[in-house]
Amino acid sequence: MNFYKSAALALDHLEKNQGSVKGSLAAAGVKATPGEAKRILALVIETLKYKSTLQQLLTTVPLSSLERLTFPRKVPRHVPSSSSLLLVLTHDLLYSPRGVEASDKWPPKQALTRHQARLKAELVRLQLKAGVSRKEDLAKSSTEVSARYVRWNPNVDLHRSGDWSIEALFSHLKTKGFERITEPVYPVTKGKFFMDPHLPDCLLVFPPSANWWVGDKWYEAGAVILQDKASCFPAKVLMKGWTQEEGECIDATAAPGNKTSYISALMSSQSRLLAFERSAPRFTTLEKMLAKGQCRNVIPRRADFTDSDPLDPEFAKVTRILLDPSCSGSGIVNRLDYLLEDEVDEPDAQSSRLEKLASFQLQMILHAFRFPSARRVVYSTCSIHAEEDERVVLAAVSSGIAEEREWRLADRREVLPTWERRGRPEEMGGDEQMAESVIRCLPGEDKTNGFFVACFVRNEETDGLQLGLKKKTGAPQRGANTRDQAEHVTKHGNKRKRDEADSLVPDREASKHSGQKSKTAKTAKTVKTARALEAPEAADDEEDVTMINGGDEVGARTKTSAQLERARRKKAAQREKKKLKVNEA
Numbered sequence: 341m342n343f344y345k346s347a348a349l350a351l352d353h354l355e356k357n358q359g360s361v362k363g364s365l366a367a368a369g370v371k372a373t374p375g376e377a378k379r380i381l382a383l384v385i386e387t388l389k390y391k392s393t394l395q396q397l398l399t400t401v402p403l404s405s406l407e408r409l410t411f412p413r414k415v416p417r418h419v420p421s422s423s424s425l426l427l428v429l430t431h432d433l434l435y436s437p438r439g440v441e442a443s444d445k446w447p448p449k450q451a452l453t454r455h456q457a458r459l460k461a462e463l464v465r466l467q468l469k470a471g472v473s474r475k476e477d478l479a480k481s482s483t484e485v486s487a488r489y490v491r492w493n494p495n496v497d498l499h500r501s502g503d504w505s506i507e508a509l510f511s512h513l514k515t516k517g518f519e520r521i522t523e524p525v526y527p528v529t530k531g532k533f534f535m536d537p538h539l540p541d542c543l544l545v546f547p548p549s550a551n552w553w554v555g556d557k558w559y560e561a562g563a564v565i566l567q568d569k570a571s572c573f574p575a576k577v578l579m580k581g582w583t584q585e586e587g588e589c590i591d592a593t594a595a596p597g598n599k600t601s602y603i604s605a606l607m608s609s610q611s612r613l614l615a616f617e618r619s620a621p622r623f624t625t626l627e628k629m630l631a632k633g634q635c636r637n638v639i640p641r642r643a644d645f646t647d648s649d650p651l652d653p654e655f656a657k658v659t660r661i662l663l664d665p666s667c668s669g670s671g672i673v674n675r676l677d678y679l680l681e682d683e684v685d686e687p688d689a690q691s692s693r694l695e696k697l698a699s700f701q702l703q704m705i706l707h708a709f710r711f712p713s714a715r716r717v718v719y720s721t722c723s724i725h726a727e728e729d730e731r732v733v734l735a736a737v738s739s740g741i742a743e744e745r746e747w748r749l750a751d752r753r754e755v756l757p758t759w760e761r762r763g764r765p766e767e768m769g770g771d772e773q774m775a776e777s778v779i780r781c782l783p784g785e786d787k788t789n790g791f792f793v794a795c796f797v798r799n800e801e802t803d804g805l806q807l808g809l810k811k812k813t814g815a816p817q818r819g820a821n822t823r824d825q826a827e828h829v830t831k832h833g834n835k836r837k838r839d840e841a842d843s844l845v846p847d848r849e850a851s852k853h854s855g856q857k858s859k860t861a862k863t864a865k866t867v868k869t870a871r872a873l874e875a876p877e878a879a880d881d882e883e884d885v886t887m888i889n890g891g892d893e894v895g896a897r898t899k900t901s902a903q904l905e906r907a908r909r910k911k912a913a914q915r916e917k918k919k920l921k922v923n924e925a
């Protein structure tokens with residue numbers, strides 16, 4: 341295959357799946373000798389280095405519309421996207437000493453050449469704007485971070501003596517030499533800060549070099565918290581439209597407590613917020629963080645969330661649940677280095693690792709769905725892998741419990757509608773609307789860590805204490821017979837979907853379906869395995885961890901859809917067998 345097309349295919353794969361550059365060639369189906377592969381990879385890496393410059397150029401000189409016939413918007417499968425093809429070609433036109441190495445008769449080269457004078461002039465303009473003398477200085481440095489985020493914590497102003505209001509913070513920052521500007525500019529200019537456009541009431545954006553908080557009384561008092569922007573999204577989505585009369589909340593996976601403290605602030609530190617954390621050392625950190633942040637409405641609990649009994653009267657008023665479970669941590673990067681890393685594991689090992697994590701994550705969501713008064717569940721990960729993101733969400737909405745209790749994905753309007761990057765439809769069975777309703781953040785592109793947020797809601801008419809308590813709703817009673825539930829689902833024609841989703845849930849969840857409460861040895865093993873597969877928990881600590889290269893990167897896919905397919909076939913075979921027996925009888 342043409343050298344440029346191969347590089348563009350690899351770029352397409354990286355855009356969709358992330359992972360290592362090296363792994364992307366094979367994963368994109370590019371067949372090349374070791375020598376060719378090396379050349380293609382060098383081009384991919386160079387293009388990534390200049391990607392933001394090249395994208396700016398292709399916005400100013402919009403070749404995709406000027407040369408629409410050569411670079412169509414839609415291309416068949418296995419053909420590289422026009423945007424990636426344009427990136428690699430423009431790279432070589434502007435940065436390679438040999439220019440575009442293809443026949444002069446090749447239409448893409450001809451189309452590009454027609455606009456080369458304009459592209460070169462625009463490149464010079466970008467250099468002038470950036471104040472650099474060499475075009476190479478427009479490369480993205482591998483350690484570039486364009487902003488640092490600081491969240492103002494209003495709980496301290498509520499409960500501590502003194503003035504800890506946001507106005508007081510602005511005045512304090514003035515004394516530290518920071519001027520507040522209104523327009524967001526990235527990278528943030530030295531000595532300036534602004535309020536984040538998506539979280540304008542609490543998130544301050546500083547230059548990458550800022551560290552004014554070190555030893556500062558505002559930081560020491562817990563009145564400001566270092567928290568990545570994307571990590572603020574789940575709490576914001578969870579608490580949309582909250583009023584104190586509504587009820588109570590749960591943070592199912594709380595330590596170190598960044599999101600817990602934000603939820604607490606959004607509750608004005610009133611009504612109960614139950615914060616589960618199963619790890620002892622992390623629980624200690626959580627307690628300290630909550631005390632420092634004056635989160636007085638939070639009740640920390642050292643326990644496994646999946647051991648809680650949703651029908652316990654203690655949870656009767658819980659209407660909203662946050663699930664930010666352990667994940668591979670693959671979104672935690674403040675460098676582009678991950679794009680250059682070699683595959684760290686065999687693809688199969690990676691695949692099974694993600695598969696097990698996904699299974700644990702799904703188990704957590706399905707457990708949350710069982711809380712009788714719950715009407716909003718937010719699920720988030722700092723992973724960029726679809727296996728832990730869209731595919732888990734798809735399995736959750738396809739589950740039996742989701743159908744029984746009418747859980748569905750919230751509309752985009754409910755989930756930070758102004759955030760542009762949404763989910764990947766191809767990972768959600770091609771459903772564009774579903775993909776629109778979830779949020780993705782791409783490290784390097786969105787000035788945040790890699791992140792994913794989904795929000796499940798259910799109809800108000802079917803919610804509340806009725807479910808699980810009143811028989812006529814059809815909701816399961818404690819210890820209800822699963823066979824009855826299966827019948828119920830079959831009648832509604834959705835059994836296949838439920839079987840598929842349930843096949844992803846470890847035995848522990850299955851045992852809950854049947855009302856058993858004891859942990860089987862197998863279950864304990866599954867949970868233990870899932871724990872061993874998580875990124876080091878420090879990788880979940882957002883800001884603290886941006887210094888650590890969180891999860892390793894993989895281009896490999898999990899076998900989740902293969903697993904679904906296997907489960908479907910197995911069920912179909914069983915049905916056929918049953919039919920045959922009936923016929924024989």
Ligand SMILES: C[S@@+](CC[C@H](N)C(=O)[O-])C[C@H]1O[C@@H](n2cnc3c(N)ncnc32)[C@H](O)[C@@H]1O
Nearest residue numbers: 593596597598599617618619644645664666880
């Ligand atoms: C991604 S971190 C949470 C980060 C936290 N939400 C924050 O923003 O600071 C996941 C946490 O969930 C905890 N965890 C994982 N599974 C759990 C479970 N089944 N029950 C309670 N906590 C769990 C882990 O120990 C870890 O501390």
